[in-house]
């Protein structure tokens with residue numbers, strides 16, 4: 170049974186960080202052979218129980234939960250950093266031409282391998298990802314995630330209109346393919362399926378209706394899409410669905426708002442939209458590097474908290490500019506400062522970290538499963554080196570409390586901080 174001795178970061182149920190400077194993390198298999206946290210806490214209190222176990226001692230390192238990325242596009246790995254004049258030109262000139270290549274299994278497999286390795290290298294151990302409209306892209310990503318024993322959720326993109334040849338799908342076939350992919354992959358090992366309309370403007374009423382029917386038939390399958398990212402996109406959605414109360418209301422009209430429904434961006438909302446999110450249990454994937462890069466706007470943290478809907482952090486690569494959770498947390502801090510409230514918010518370092526770990530897991534309906542290192546959680550974690558660069562070493566040595574330590578890592582950290590990413594290596598049973 171692996172026992173680690175190191176500094177240890179985890180989260181209480183209320184989102185507050187728990188930190189042991191000299192901590193113990195014990196891991197072992199459950200009845201199904203899945204690796205879980207058996208004990209986590211202060212070394213002094215827990216070590217007598219593990220006196221006969223070999224200990225991996227990691228002085229100067231921090232064990233922390235693996236990060237959870239709530240929204241990322243695996244086929245946009247090579248679209249990252251493409252210059253474009255806002256969302257719609259960026260889709261037309263870079264994203265759609267690139268995604269058309271994923272009709273080929275071999276190409277999809279090559280990119281999937283790089284993508285998963287890049288997530289793990291950056292400390293991301295759970296992701297909700299878009300594939301493309303081609304079933305081959307979904308098979309490729311699930312196959313690679315399964316090989317790495319990673320907890321990953323993805324789905325075939327639905328887009329049967331306003332999309333060029335090569336990515337546009339056929340309405341009836343797209344729903345048949347989605348059903349078949351759910352049956353093939355959902356709940357296999359650590360994999361989950363997400364019904365994935367790209368966004369309302371690229372689906373016909375018929376396709377959205379079919380997606381909603383599948384969402385009702387498979388209530389533990391996820392739903393993912395985009396909403397209220399950019400003003401031109403909102404105008405377009407309102408023209409195409411004039412009967413809907415709002416852009417978000419389109420998804421509600423087609424039965425696509427419920428628990429496990431994750432909407433990226435959620436920037437330009439009114440309080441009725443926020444209440445609809447809260448009342449249906451749908452959640453937001455806040456994507457700050459993407460929103461800053463494409464000039465889309467700022468997620469309104471104060472509005473979300475005032476009305477009370479769930480959210481967590483996401484990279485949104487390739488609209489987003491980095492796979493690194495540290496870059497995403499820092500961008501979220503900027504968004505809080507510059508956002509829609511008059512004085513600006515200072516999101517606390519603990520709160521930012523929670524949004525990308527336990528908070529994101531909670532939003533996905535995976536609280537107590539991933540994103541934390543409390544007893545019973547699946548044992549996905551990162552080994553962080555707070556002295557990874559000369560400036561980080563200098564700065565973190567001067568930290569007087571946990572907030573100062575975490576904020577130094579958020580502001581100055583990147584993939585160099587992630588010394589190791591550990592995901593459960595056991596063979597799993599069949600439940601997700």
Ligand SMILES: [Zn+2]
Nearest residue numbers: 242395433485
């Ligand atoms: Zn996106």
